[in-house]
Amino acid sequence: MESNKIEVIPTMDIIDGRCVRLSMGDYSKKREYSNNPFDQAKKFEDIGFKKIHFIDLDGAKGLEPFNLKVVEKIANNTKLSIQFGGGVKSEASAERVFSAGVKRIIIGSLAVTNPSAVSNIIDSCGVERVILGLDLLNGRIAVNGWLDIVDNNVKSLLKYYISQGISNVICTDISKDGMLMGPSLNLYAGLSMEFPDINIVASGGIRSVSDLEQLRYCGIREAIVGKALYEGELTKNEIVKWLRRE
DSSP states (O other): OOOSSSEEEEEEEETTTEEEETTTTTTEEEEEEOOHHHHHHHHHHHHHHHHEEEEEHHOOOOSSOHHHHHHHHHHHHHOOEEESSSSSSSOOOOOOHHHHOEEEEEHHHHHOHHHHHHHHHHHHOOOGGGGEEEETTTTTTETTTTEEEEEEOOOHHHHHHHHTTEEEEEEEETTTSSSSSSHHHHHHHHHHHHHHTSSSEEESSSOHHHHHHHHHHHHHEEEOOOOHHTTTTOOOHHHHHHTTOO
C-alpha cells in the first residue's frame, strides 16, 4: 500500500536535560548535540516541523519521567505538538506528562509488562492520546530503555492493542537506530500489509530523502528522524522542500 505523503517528525532524545543520540539504544554510546533542548526545538519549528518526538531517556530506564521541565518550556513557548515517551509507567505519570503540555504519550514498556495499567490510562486519558511504542531487536521486544529483551509475540501484542482501540504504533528497529544505514523496509512493509488499518510510524536508520520515498512506498505515513538531521545527512534545504510537498 502506498500513501500520498509521509510526515517527518524530528526526535529529541534527552538525557539530563541535553539532546543526545544513542547508537542501537546503547546508553554508553551517546553523542551530545545540544545542551539547550529548547533552542533545538525552536530550530525545528523554524524549519517548518509541526511535531516533535520527545524521548526522556532518563525516564525510559527509570520509573518516572525525568525531564518534564524541558517539555513544559517547549510546550509553553512554541506551537509544536509534542509526543512523549520515557517513564510513562502509571496513570499518575501519564497525568503529569499531559499536565506538562504533551499532546500524545508513547507507551512501550508498560504495554508489555502491565496491560491492565495501560487500559486504565486509555480509559482516563482517551485512546486517541495514546501511541503504542514497539521497540524491536532481532524481532524481539525490548523494554525499560531497551535494556531488557522479552519474548512477547509482536503480532499478538499488536492485535491486543488494536482491540483496545489503539490506532498509532511507533515501531523502532533498535539495530538500525542511530546507525544511518537505512530503515528496515521489509519490517515496515510487512506490518503495513498485515495491519492496514493502523498507522505504523517508522523509526530507526532513516538517512535520506530516498529512504523516505521507500518508506512511503511501503505504506508508511509518518517517520521519525534523528541523527540524519543533527549531522546534516538530511539537509535543511531537503527537509524544507519535503515539508512543502503536496
